[in-house]
Amino acid sequence: MELSERKQKILGAIVELYIKTGEPVGSKSLLSELDMSVSSATVRNEMAELSALGLLEQPHTSAGRIPTNDGYRYYVDNLMVNRQVDESLRRRIEAGFGSGISDPEKLLERAGEVLADLTGCAAVSTTPSGEGAYIRRVEAVPVGTKTAMIVLMTSTGVIKSKVARSDFDLNASVLESFYNVVKASFVGKLLSEVDTAMMQTLVASMGGDVFTLLPLITAVSDLAQEAVHTEVMLGGQSNILHHNSYYGNTAYELLEFLRRGEPLSKLLSSATEGKDVDVKIGSENPYRQLMKSSVIVSNYNIDGNRRGSIGIIGPTRIDYANLIPSVKYLTDLVGELLTQTFKEE
Amino acid sequence: MELSERKQKILGAIVELYIKTGEPVGSKSLLSELDMSVSSATVRNEMAELSALGLLEQPHTSAGRIPTNDGYRYYVDNLMVNRQVDESLRRRIEAGFGSGISDPEKLLERAGEVLADLTGCAAVSTTPSGEGAYIRRVEAVPVGTKTAMIVLMTSTGVIKSKVARSDFDLNASVLESFYNVVKASFVGKLLSEVDTAMMQTLVASMGGDVFTLLPLITAVSDLAQEAVHTEVMLGGQSNILHHNSYYGNTAYELLEFLRRGEPLSKLLSSATEGKDVDVKIGSENPYRQLMKSSVIVSNYNIDGNRRGSIGIIGPTRIDYANLIPSVKYLTDLVGELLTQTFKEE
DNA sequence: ATTTAGCACTCTTTGGTTTTGAGTGCTAAC
DNA sequence: GTTAGCACTCAAAACCAAAGAGTGCTAAAT
Numbered sequence: 001m002e003l004s005e006r007k008q009k010i011l012g013a014i015v016e017l018y019i020k021t022g023e024p025v026g027s028k029s030l031l032s033e034l035d036m037s038v039s040s041a042t043v044r045n046e047m048a049e050l051s052a053l054g055l056l057e058q059p060h061t062s063a064g065r066i067p068t069n070d071g072y073r074y075y076v077d078n079l080m081v082n083r084q085v086d087e088s089l090r091r092r093i094e095a096g097f098g099s100g101i102s103d104p105e106k107l108l109e110r111a112g113e114v115l116a117d118l119t120g121c122a123a124v125s126t127t128p129s130g131e132g133a134y135i136r137r138v139e140a141v142p143v144g145t146k147t148a149m150i151v152l153m154t155s156t157g158v159i160k161s162k163v164a165r166s167d168f169d170l171n172a173s174v175l176e177s178f179y180n181v182v183k184a185s186f187v188g189k190l191l192s193e194v195d196t197a198m199m200q201t202l203v204a205s206m207g208g209d210v211f212t213l214l215p216l217i218t219a220v221s222d223l224a225q226e227a228v229h230t231e232v233m234l235g236g237q238s239n240i241l242h243h244n245s246y247y248g249n250t251a252y253e254l255l256e257f258l259r260r261g262e263p264l265s266k267l268l269s270s271a272t273e274g275k276d277v278d279v280k281i282g283s284e285n286p287y288r289q290l291m292k293s294s295v296i297v298s299n300y301n302i303d304g305n306r307r308g309s310i311g312i313i314g315p316t317r318i319d320y321a322n323l324i325p326s327v328k329y330l331t332d333l334v335g336e337l338l339t340q341t342f343k344e345e
Numbered sequence: 346m347e348l349s350e351r352k353q354k355i356l357g358a359i360v361e362l363y364i365k366t367g368e369p370v371g372s373k374s375l376l377s378e379l380d381m382s383v384s385s386a387t388v389r390n391e392m393a394e395l396s397a398l399g400l401l402e403q404p405h406t407s408a409g410r411i412p413t414n415d416g417y418r419y420y421v422d423n424l425m426v427n428r429q430v431d432e433s434l435r436r437r438i439e440a441g442f443g444s445g446i447s448d449p450e451k452l453l454e455r456a457g458e459v460l461a462d463l464t465g466c467a468a469v470s471t472t473p474s475g476e477g478a479y480i481r482r483v484e485a486v487p488v489g490t491k492t493a494m495i496v497l498m499t500s501t502g503v504i505k506s507k508v509a510r511s512d513f514d515l516n517a518s519v520l521e522s523f524y525n526v527v528k529a530s531f532v533g534k535l536l537s538e539v540d541t542a543m544m545q546t547l548v549a550s551m552g553g554d555v556f557t558l559l560p561l562i563t564a565v566s567d568l569a570q571e572a573v574h575t576e577v578m579l580g581g582q583s584n585i586l587h588h589n590s591y592y593g594n595t596a597y598e599l600l601e602f603l604r605r606g607e608p609l610s611k612l613l614s615s616a617t618e619g620k621d622v623d624v625k626i627g628s629e630n631p632y633r634q635l636m637k638s639s640v641i642v643s644n645y646n647i648d649g650n651r652r653g654s655i656g657i658i659g660p661t662r663i664d665y666a667n668l669i670p671s672v673k674y675l676t677d678l679v680g681e682l683l684t685q686t687f688k689e690e
Numbered sequence: 691a692t693t694t695a696g697c698a699c700t701c702t703t704t705g706g707t708t709t710t711g712a713g714t715g716c717t718a719a720c
Numbered sequence: 721g722t723t724a725g726c727a728c729t730c731a732a733a734a735c736c737a738a739a740g741a742g743t744g745c746t747a748a749a750t
Contacts (some may be wrong), residue, residue: 100508102507162447
């Protein structure tokens with residue numbers, strides 16, 4: 001869509017003013033913000049044309065204009081200039097991580113909280129995906145004569161644990177054969193390789209040990225499954241109230257929607273293919289509950305591989321110019337932290 | 346405070362009716378619920394007296410009565426009969442835990458979610474306190490030539506991990522001396538014994554190894570600190586909206602308050618000394634933000650020792666008779682699950 | 691001494707009416 | 721193409737009246 005320079009200037013100003021004030025923008029109040037040597041009537045004509053193009057709309061006939069989804073989209077794609085993440089903000093972000101959290105789950109949770117505080121939006125973050133990660137180590141720690149805690153650690157530093165209960169005494173020799181099996185069949189394997197087929201052939205090949213070891217081995221497999229799954233975490237829910245106090249009762253619906261991790265997970269993974277930062281505005285979102293919200297998501301990479309996402313959810317009239325860079329900055333930082341921590345030299 | 350039998354009956358009925366409907370209870374509507382052979386005027390007189398005693402109040406002169414905090418308190422202490430947790434509810438609770446989550450942190454988080462869903466309130470839960478727990482095992486897993494992931498497991502099944510970075514190569518002999526130190530000075534120790542004093546004497550006694558081992562040992566100590574700390578988790582925030590849509594704007598304030606773990610933690614630990622289930626009503630709570638809320642908290646025990654708490658936060662007009670037993674039931678269940686899992690036979 | 695019927699009074703809620711004012715679209719002149 | 725002017729629209733605010741639920745009080749009844 002081609003717009004005259006003047007139309008662009010007007011559209012941009014309306015979007016920004018509306019983002020700032022939340023009030024529909026009228027031709028006069030727009031002029032007082034913008035130094036243009038034209039009259040309000042001229043602006044009105046332009047606004048009428050922008051409306052006809054579907055970029056602006058009116059809540060009712062005698063009100064000012066607000067941007068439509070397409071209006072925001074045009075703004076984000078063509079008009080907006082990303083603000084720099086300024087020094088003080090950077091410091092706040094970095095301070096938010098405090099001293100070396102190295103558990104990735106905790107780190108990502110914290111990242112969500114930091115982002116939520118910073119942006120005043122709800123924030124989502126996912127733990128690093130286990131795709132491509134392999135099993136680095138497995139331990140069996142006896143906690144009783146017949147029970148042991150199985151601990152699995154992946155190459156991405158994720159640690160999962162679970163108690164396994166056997167019908168037999170877990171004496172030294174049993175543990176030894178357990179470690180043998182683990183060493184032969186699990187350590188170094190990709191998490192995704194540990195599936196039911198693999199387990200079946202493993203069990204078939206085990207012979208006599210199978211009864212004593214089965215519960216332990218099963219636990220290892222369970223943990224591997226768990227570690228592949230990315231977990232979705234949500235923070236800053238209270239911020240939604242802040243925004244949606246206008247929107248009436250949708251706040252509850254939105255919060256309720258965000259509680260369910262599964263749709264969120266889809267949202268994050270579908271987003272941001274290829275692009276640096278993905279912005280979905282209002283009805284561009286695939287879920288009814290997000291029709292009035294915008295979602296800004298970015299991926300973090302560990303060692304150059306995309307491993308997870310961090311994003312924020314806010315009203316469509318969100319401060320794109322400032323927040324998109326913020327999300328990007330935080331995401332990159334998280335990627336760096338994780339890469340550094342788990343770099344294999 | 347002594348009340349005539351009739352006053353008790355009236356107060357109880359008002360509390361229950363108000364809890365059910367949320368509307369101030371008038372003398373007539375009360376009579377239609379209650380089969381008493383007196384007139385509304387008599388009831389009015391009684392109500393006036395209950396008001397004078399500070400058990401009832403009126404939102405405005407010409408409205409029905411609602412219970413005051415003291416009114417609720419009297420009801421909970423003297424009038425209420427705990428409902429049984431019925432079969433279907435038990436099943437829902439037990440189903441909520443699915444198949445063997447044995448990571449205590451995850452289990453408690455899940456418990457909070459289950460409780461929130463069940464009660465329609467926000468729920469808080471704490472991870473098992475490390476007080477009295479000892480260090481069961483420590484592992485150092487190399488992730489690079491100079492970095493290792495330190496994993497610590499406690500007797501209560503809590504697992505904490507952290508990456509330690511050294512200036513020296515972590516070769517086999519370094520790891521061996523690390524394990525020696527760990528075996529001698531950490532394994533079997535109470536978490537609370539690992540403090541700065543203990544660390545200082547340890548470092549002093551270490552001699553030449555100190556430079557290579559210090560980062561690793563420090564990490565162990567950090568993890569022990571972390572493991573003593575109970576973590577507070579919050580679930581079901583969206584439910585607060587549900588209730589507080591009446592209350593005006595307090596919902597945001599409340600949510601914002603609940604985000605901060607620290608006051609919550611105090612709340613939980615101060616509560617429920619000795620008692621089975623602790624109920625704090627409105628202004629009985631030590632925080633301004635909770636003045637209009639009630640908190641129902643109960644402890645769970647592992648092996649007979651109090652280890653943490655689970656509770657719900659709702660409006661003062663919460664269904665005490667049903668929810669108090671529910672909280673109790675869930676708490677006991679969690680205690681049992683954790684006890685079973687980590688029982689040392 | 692309680693209980694009750696009756697009544698005047700209070701105060702929120704509800705709904706309708708009016709006023710206000712920001713903002714528009716159109717027309718005609720520049 | 722731009723602008724001044726003007727009639728028109730419509731949400732929001734202000735105002736008012738009526739309705740209704742509920743009370744407290746008094747005086748009679750039990």
